[in-house]
Amino acid sequence: MRKAIQKRMEAKKYVWEGAIPLQIHLHESQVTxxxxxxxxxxxxxxxxxxxxLVPLIKPHFSSTLPPGVxxxxxxxxxxxxxxxxxxxxxxxxxxxxxxxxxxxxxxxxGYPGNVLIPCDGEDxxxxxxxxxxxxxxxxxxxxxxxxxxxxxxxxxxxxxxxMNGNLEAYLRVSSKLxxxxxxxxxxxxxxxxxxxxxxxxxxxGQVKTGRVPVRLYVWSISEDFDDWEDLSQVDSWEKISYIxxxxxxxxxxxxxxxxxxxxxxxxxFFSDESLSDSKLARVxxxxxxxxxxxxxxxxxxxxxxxQNAYEHREACCISSSAEIKLIRxxxxxxxxxxxxxxxxxxxxxxxxxxxxxxxxxxPQ
Amino acid sequence: xxxxxxxxxxxxxxxxxxxxxSFAQKWESLNSAFPPWSWVPxxxxxxxxxxxxxxxxxxxxxxISRPYEVDIDQNSQTDPGEEETSCSEKEDDxxxxxxxxxxxxxxxxxxxHIVYSYTFRVPVLYLRAYxxxxxxxxxxxxxxxxxxxxxxxxxxxxxxxxxxxxxxYLKRPWYKLHPCGTSEFMKLLFLGGDTGQPKLEVVLELYLxxxxxxxxxxxxxxxxxxxxxxxx
Numbered sequence: 001m002r003k004a005i006q007k008r009m010e011a012k013k014y015v016w017e018g019a020i021p022l023q024i025h026l027h028e029s030q031v032t033x034x035x036x037x038x039x040x041x042x043x044x045x046x047x048x049x050x051x052x053l054v055p056l057i058k059p060h061f062s063s064t065l066p067p068g069v070x071x072x073x074x075x076x077x078x079x080x081x082x083x084x085x086x087x088x089x090x091x092x093x094x095x096x097x098x099x100x101x102x103x104x105x106x107x108x109x110g111y112p113g114n115v116l117i118p119c120d121g122e123d124x125x126x127x128x129x130x131x132x133x134x135x136x137x138x139x140x141x142x143x144x145x146x147x148x149x150x151x152x153x154x155x156x157x158x159x160x161x162x163m164n165g166n167l168e169a170y171l172r173v174s175s176k177l178x179x180x181x182x183x184x185x186x187x188x189x190x191x192x193x194x195x196x197x198x199x200x201x202x203x204x205g206q207v208k209t210g211r212v213p214v215r216l217y218v219w220s221i222s223e224d225f226d227d228w229e230d231l232s233q234v235d236s237w238e239k240i241s242y243i244x245x246x247x248x249x250x251x252x253x254x255x256x257x258x259x260x261x262x263x264x265x266x267x268x269f270f271s272d273e274s275l276s277d278s279k280l281a282r283v284x285x286x287x288x289x290x291x292x293x294x295x296x297x298x299x300x301x302x303x304x305x306x307q308n309a310y311e312h313r314e315a316c317c318i319s320s321s322a323e324i325k326l327i328r329x330x331x332x333x334x335x336x337x338x339x340x341x342x343x344x345x346x347x348x349x350x351x352x353x354x355x356x357x358x359x360x361x362x363p364q
Numbered sequence: 365x366x367x368x369x370x371x372x373x374x375x376x377x378x379x380x381x382x383x384x385x386s387f388a389q390k391w392e393s394l395n396s397a398f399p400p401w402s403w404v405p406x407x408x409x410x411x412x413x414x415x416x417x418x419x420x421x422x423x424x425x426x427x428i429s430r431p432y433e434v435d436i437d438q439n440s441q442t443d444p445g446e447e448e449t450s451c452s453e454k455e456d457d458x459x460x461x462x463x464x465x466x467x468x469x470x471x472x473x474x475x476x477h478i479v480y481s482y483t484f485r486v487p488v489l490y491l492r493a494y495x496x497x498x499x500x501x502x503x504x505x506x507x508x509x510x511x512x513x514x515x516x517x518x519x520x521x522x523x524x525x526x527x528x529x530x531x532x533y534l535k536r537p538w539y540k541l542h543p544c545g546t547s548e549f550m551k552l553l554f555l556g557g558d559t560g561q562p563k564l565e566v567v568l569e570l571y572l573x574x575x576x577x578x579x580x581x582x583x584x585x586x587x588x589x590x591x592x593x594x595x596x
Contacts, residue, residue, distance in 0.1 A: 082530075113500075117528050117537045131527070134544070135483050142372075144544060213483075220411050237535050241409040244532065245482040268408075362411050 011346035015330050016167040018046035020091045021101035022053075026061045027075075030108050033064040041101065045165050046088025046330060047349055049125045050074050050081060052163055057106060071111035073119070076104045077233055080112050083119050084128040086349050092328040092357040093217050093240070097228035115237070126159050129351055136213040136352035137179060139246045146177045162350045170350060179352055211246035212344050213353040216265055218243065220362050221325070249340065258343060259336035262324065262358070269324050269360060326359040371554070373547030374485035377418070379568050384421050384478065384487075387572035394591040399423065401478075406533045420490075420533060421478040428493065428509045428584060429471045470495050472509055476583065478572070479532055486546040487572060489579050490531055490538045503528065506539065512582040541579060550575060 024040040031037065040060040042053055054072055074081040076094055081104065085093075091102055111118070119125070134144040150158070154173050161169035218241045219234055234240060247261050263270045327333060330347045348354055375383065385403060392400040405419040477490040493501040493509070501509075503526070531538040553574045577587050 114536060117530060138544075139483055148544075218409060220409070239410055242532075242535070243408070 013167060015347060016045075016047060016165055016170075018088060018331060019043045020046060020087055023101040023103045024053075024057055024074075025103065025105045026064065027105050027107045029110075030061075030066060031064055032066050037061055037064050039103075040106075044087045046086065046091075047162065047165070048087050049083060049085075049129075050087055050090075051083050051119050051121060051125050054121065061106070061108070065108055068109065070108045072121075073107050073111050073116060074104050075107065076102075077235070079233075079235055079237070080115050082116065082237070083125065084117070086351075086355060088330060089215075089217065089349075089355040089357065092331055093219065094234055096233075096326075096359065098331075122163075129159065129162065130155065132351035132353060133177075137177065139211045139213045140179050140352070146179070150177070174350075174352075211248055212261075212340075214245065214247045214261075214265070215353050215355045216243040216245070216358060217241075217356070218266070218358045218360060220360050222362060224361070247340075256340050257336060258327070258334055258338050258340050261340045261343075262327070262336070266324070266358070266360075269322055322360065322362045324358060325361050326357075328357040329354065369555075371551060373549075373551035373554075375568070375571060376485070377480050377482065379571070380480040380487060381417055381419070383568050383572040386569040387576065388421060390573065390591060395588055397588075398426070398585075404477075404533075418480075418533075420480070422475070423477075424475040426474050426476065426585070427471050428474045470497070472496075472501060472505070474509075474583070476585070477531070477538070478576075481543055484543040484546060486543050486550065487575055487579075488543045488546075489541045489583065490529075491540070491583060492538050503539070510583050512584075541582060546575070549578060553578065 020043070022040075022042045022044050024042060026037060026039075028036070037060065040057050042056055044050070044053055051072065058070075058072075074083070076090075079094070081090055081094075091098070095102060130147065134147045137144045137147045154176065157169060158173040160166070161173065219239065243265060245265060247264055249256050249261075327336075329343060332347070334343060344354055381403075384401075388401040388403060391398070401421045401423045403419055404422050405417075408418055472493055472495060474491055474493045478487050479490055480486075481488045491506075493506045495501065506526075525542040525544070526539050527542055528537055529540050530536065550571070573587070573592070576585075577592060580587060
């Protein structure tokens with residue numbers, strides 16, 4: 001059992017130590033000196049947020065900035081970067097072919113207030129983080145009391161642990177929040193094998209049914225490609241569908257995999273699997289078709305999931321050539337067969353959400 | 365639908381849509397002072413042509429500058445015994461609709477959207493305020509017009525806590541009334557109700573109406589008595 005815990009720490013440590021090398025260029029409109037300053041090279045923690053890097057970046061450019069008040073924002077090839085999305089997620093989402101170092105641009109003026117929520121530095125990021133944590137707590141426990149009732153010092157310690165990438169401190173404070181994790185099916189399997197007859201872990205029936213906080217970022221491409229680099233880059237947030245919806249885990253005697261999780265959030269890409277009627281698999285993209293409803297329990301939450309998948313009155317059946325091309329979590333591309341519980345127990349961000357970047361191909 | 369004692373105060377997305385359409389219908393027929401709410405369908409993915417059942421209710425271009433007065437149907441009866449918070453004494457004295465220009469030299473307007481939250485499984489009110497020239501209002505300007513939206517978090521107004529967040533569908537910065545306590549007060553509303561008698565059933569069609577009777581007050585949108593009394 002201890003080995004399982006060590007293994008879990010190992011994966012979490014990798015996640016917390018993960019970093020993206022950034023090459024940050026000052027936008028030309030703000031360069032007032034010749035020659036222009038060289039870009040700043042910074043290793044950004046995956047689980048962190050871009051505005052937290054400002055204390056490292058600003059000194060690098062301060063001598064060349066025009067006078068005035070700073071309103072700092074970042075941009076990648078013209079797309080303003082949403083500062084409340086963790087850095088690693090932005091990278092996984094916007095760099096189909098991982099670019100190392102990642103070349104982004106920093107602005108100190110001209111904040112795009114119509115696209116980005118204002119950011120007043122560390123406080124705004126902390127506030128956004130705590131809010132996400134509250135949301136995660138609500139999803140897991142049905143209320144946010146544990147987060148709301150955190151002492152000031154605990155809240156500060158938790159936030160600092162995230163800023164500093166201190167996993168031990170984070171685990172120490174966050175354990176007080178009693179955010180239940182789901183039983184790790186993989187680990188149970190391993191430990192039950194190594195402890196024959198101890199009866200400690202019973203694989204079947206142990207996984208709790210519960211809601212898992214998930215944030216899904218979906219971008220689409222329209223044709224096949226040889227190289228990720230060939231793809232035209234995302235130039236607008238409107239082209240990305242952001243799905244902030246919990247995943248409900250059902251224990252049905254078999255392992256709940258990543259595949260099952262994706263199917264519950266994006267049933268439109270799995271429509272041909274559950275249907276025996278081959279005719280439906282040929283339905284054109286634009287047509288609406290009724291999908292026969294599955295046996296759904298009366299539980300309201302299950303109803304949501306079931307309804308999402310099968311009970312749309314005007315459900316859109318995407319043709320069978322629509323498919324999921326890529327799934328990235330913490331920079332990893334897990335296989336669809338992996339137990340979802342493993343992902344949840346190891347790849348969560350500090351805000352207790354699983355952030356998943358998905359690329360789908362849809363026919364034009 | 366289901367009995368209120370076993371209910372946790374939340375609704376499914378599908379039920380939200382049903383409740384929303386029913387609310388909009390009632391509003392249109394019984395609240396002629398205001399423009400109607402409209403249901404705006406939103407595709408789940410930007411590339412999905414067919415409209416999904418997802419969407420939100422929208423009420424836009426409402427003047428929020430104070431003082432302002434609302435056109436109340438002069439025939440509406442207010443039962444003196446009733447103590448609905450939305451039927452204040454003021455309403456009895458008002459005659460015709462007047463949008464009285466306030467002391468400010470410009471009027472402020474607001475767009476309201478009622479959006480379903482998959483996390484909290486309740487409706488959430490999003491709002492966006494601006495001047496007649498389109499300039500967006502800052503939070504302190506909004507709080508001046510809508511003082512109940514104050515950002516101070518206190519036990520009484522906890523559920524009226526306003527934050528700036530990205531609109532889930534429009535992907536632009538909007539303000540939202542935090543939904544943290546909504547499921548609890550929804551359960552209370554149905555348990556206590558206006559007559560003090562718990563309703564035996566959570567009636568879906570009344571869900572949005574009840575929700576709005578509480579939340580709408582925070583942003584100065586009052587529901588006329590006859591709309592609340594209409595139990596059809």
